[in-house]
Amino acid sequence: MKKLEFMKKVGFIIGVIVLLMAVMPMSGGLAVQAQDWLEYGDAPDAPPFGTYPSRFASGGVCHWPSETEILGLGSFGDWKDYEPDANVPDADLLDDGLVPAGGPWFIAAGNPAAFVTFEVTDFVQGFPPLLVNILIDLNGDGDWSDNIGGQSEHVVVNQAMPPGPFELTFPSSTFSTVGATPGVTYLRLTLTRTPIGAGWDGTVLWPFDYGETEDYEITIESSGDLPDLIVVEKFEIVEGCDYWVNYVVYNNGNAPAGSSTTCIYADYDPTPVATAFCPPLLPDEWYSDSVGPLKCPGGTEVWIEVCADNYDDVAESDEDNNCFGGNWMEQPLEFGDAPDPTYPSLLASDGSRHCPTDTEILGLGLSGQDCKDFEFDALVIDNDACCDGLVTTTLAAGDLNAAVQFEVTNWGANDLIVNILIDLNQDGVWSGLSEHVVQNQAINLPAVNESTFWSNSFSTVGATPGPTWLRLTLSRTPVTVPWDGTGLFACGETEDWNITIEEEEEGWYYKPNQTDYAPSGMPDFDQKQDNWTDNGIPTGNWSYCGPVAVANSLWWFDSREETGGNPPPAINDTYYLVTAYGAWDDHAPQNVIPLVNNLSVLMNTSSSGTDVMEMQQGIRDYLNATGYNDSYYEHTEPWPDFYWIEEEVERCQDVILLLGFYHNYTGYYERIGGHYVTCAGVNSPGKQIGISDPYFDNAGAGGPGRVPVPHPYPHNASVHNDTQYVSHDSYTVVQIFPLMPPPPPGCWALQNYPVGAGPPGVNITNFIGQNGGPGLPPGMYNPGAPVETIIEYAVAVSPLAGVNATLVGQVDFYRKEAKGGSTWVTPLVVKFFDNATKNETGFSPINVTTDAYGNFTIDDIEVGTYDIGIKNWTTLSKMAYGKAFTAGNVTSINFGTPIETDIDNNDWCEGHDYNGPFNNFGARNISDPTGWVTKELWKCDFYKDEWIEGHDYNMPFNNFGNRGDIFYYTH
DSSP: OHHHHHHHHHHHHHHHHHHHHHSOOSTTSOOOSOOOOBEEOOSOEETTTEEOSOSGGGTBOEEOOOSSEEESOGGGTOOOOOBSSOOTTTOOSOOOSBSSTTOOOEEETTOTTBOOEEEEEEOOSSSOOOEEEEEEOTTOSSOSOOEETTEESOOEEEEEOOSSSEEEEEEOOOBOOTTOOOEEEEEEEEEESSOOOTTOOSBOSSOBSSOEEEEEEEEEEOTTSOOOEEEEEEEEEEETTEEEEEEEEEEOSSSOBOOEEEEEEETTOSSOSEEEEEOOBOTTOEEEEEEEEEEOOSSSEEEEEEETTTTOOSOOSOTTOOEEOOOEEEOOBEEOOSOTTTSSOSGGGTBOEEOOOSSEEESOSSSSOOOOOOBSSOOTTTOOSOOOOBOOOEEETTOTTBOOEEEEEESSOSOEEEEEEEOTTOSSSOOHHHHOOEEEEEEOOOSSEEEEEEOOOBOOTTOOOEEEEEEEEEESSOOOSSOOSBOEESSOEEEEEEEEEEOOOTTEEEOOOBTTTBTTSSOOOOSSSTTOBSSSSTTSOBOOHHHHHHHHHHHHHHHHHOOSOOOTTSOOOOOOSSOOSSSSOTTSGGGHHHHHHHHHHHTTOBTTBOOHHHHHHHHHHHHHHHTOTTTEEEEEEESOOHHHHHHHHHTTOEEEEEEEEEEEETTEEEEEEEEEEEEEEEETTTTEEEEEOSSOOTTTTTSSEEOSSOOOSSOOGGGGGSTTOOOEEEEEEEEEOOSSSSSOTTEEEETTOSTTOSSTTTTGGGGBTOSOOTTOOOOOOOTTSOEEEEEEEEEEEEEOTTOOEEEEEEOOOOOSSOTTSGGGOOEEEEEEEETTTOOBOTTOOEEEEOOTTSEEEEEEEOSEEEEEEEEOTTBOOEEEEEEEEOTTOEEEEEOOOOOBOOTTSSSBOOHHHHHHHHHTTTOBSOOOOSOHHHHHHHHHOTTOSSBOOHHHHHHHHHTTTOBOHHHHHHO
């Protein structure tokens, strides 16, 4: 290419020399008879059209062919054309560059700061920057060599472009049209990479190496004849999160208007939210357009303004009438309705709010009538017309695995997110991590569907019982954690509910909720389905309580280990202790029956139920078949006492109980039959057990126990196949002393179990002769004799070691500031000792820092039983003894309030600790910097109020000589 260009140049120079010898130059140019194809302008170059220098013979500007730059936009197909001479007049095929493309082009006379707009594309990097020169025949005399009113007709001289590559539109440098002659004239736009001297007339001695020249027929308008662009109509259309602005621009002047820019402004912001092109308009001509979609602003009423010719592209007769405000755009939003004050609900409080959309709602929008309502501000208190979505309105205090249930309908993308706030301490605000209880939980719900979901679990430990407020927010964008319930969302819905936190159930421990999918703890499947009877028809005695009780246990373990958090109907199976028996999720309701049927085969369940030894072997066979025999083991315990059951349940074992039904003939017991149940929880102080009973729903019928998710009673047997629905029946257990076996002296019985209740024979007849085991001889049923329920066997399914545990600790501090303040954030050393041995474990000590409420968490603790101590530098240590840590579970410990008195961190209050506050009494403005002196003063400030005073002095005085728990434990 470079060689070719060199040869061209050499040929051209030789030709010039020959021609100079043969002819005289014309109009300062060169006369030739033939020439290479070059790029030319096309302004008229002969009377009567004009005498502009365009042809080669006139010395007209021309350019060697190059592919590195053009006038115009290359991405729109603009390019250059090459010819042996200029195609005059005005006959170029590609007349690109001047805006608007294709014209018409107007310039007003009498403007001291006129300009034109042009487009340039530079395809290359590293070449010399491009330069633009512009000629305008201001007096219309057919050349570009005059000076009009002090303005040369070389109106723009070497205007520099930025370094390439680029494709951009530029305004030219300004020039004067004062004294210009109105009428049709010509403008030359020349692009080069070499500068041109001022006063240029459009001619050259030889072609430019690079660039392009284009000539345009333009109109210079009289200064008395000017256009006037105004906006005559404007209105908005709101659709969901977006709005469109519709407007009409009208030329109210008496001259044509060139192209211009229209801008849209919102809420008086000086930066436009959108710009739009307006084409040239003749007098009395109008142009309508619709600009959008634009994102809805934050307020509910927004002032929208449209301004024509916003950047003064057009010289107008009136430059001050371009804008049209006209009206407020009304933008109703979706709000919560918790009391404001003090919760952020109102617009003035930046309450959580959503632009109108019809792509998602809280509630069931397909099968029900749930909806959203939109208003101009929150309807406080609790006045939303559509308050849908929440199912759970009651929580228990002290629950480490609390959760709520809610409903969602989705018509849009599968990207919904839920956040939940609960005012756990009832102080009128949602603050901190502890009250942002559910954080950006993803909802797996493809369109078009509705479903009910359980939230991720959270803790209500320390929550204040009573009525309080919950905020449930559905969106498609995550919030910053912790969130306080404020802000604008592009879509979604917020609903607020006045819920109740009930008093903590003293002493109760229930198997924890699992998101996917045992959301109410231990499942409670019903044995009265699928003809699970002794004769295979519904009129027989229901005999499948054994495999049903084991299915409860295996389902709970599988749910505990499942990852992903996507409950059914989503198919999500990453743990294979329980697998799907069809084209559904392993935790779908329809998976219960085939699971139980499989277990019944392995356990040899028959018309007489399941023998406890067959159950034991069947569980082992199931673990082998699923490949989890190295993760779980089975253990069968005859005549277990309450304390054995309690320990097994609390350390993450699942316990199935075989209950025997006996006639008590004054201390002599005769067995009638048996029945299997699954332990769901224990109450140690009250000596109670909670059970998932395959036959009875005593709590659901109104008896003692719990029903976490309310549902009708009585109900179809399949209802509990959805494991959110359970009846955890609670019974007090007592020790009894039969006179002779079976059962043995000191065994345990359930009080008030419902067999034998009412008329003789009620309920007990289903279990006669069923579910036996070694040492359990059958007896004769006597319809008139009372029946007692005795625990005969426990079948425990246990995870093998290797799954670790979690400690959730709580410490109160001696502080002036209330909980929640920064002085409660305290570093601690936590020490673990093997129970009752004084031997510190290999993973001890562990350094932690509490939150502003005195809480801390330690994960990945080895399973075992430990004595645990905590110590801060300035406190005496506190210990908790005999704390069991079970695989996969949380152990919660409240360490109480350590004594603040230990300046030198030796776990002993002695002279140094006494002298510190005494010698520095009255010191103020204490902090904890690196300086030794002030650091020592900070240690004396036990009350953490930046002042060493009576509180600090009294602590060592009142506790002189005391030592910490760890000191006494280890010495």
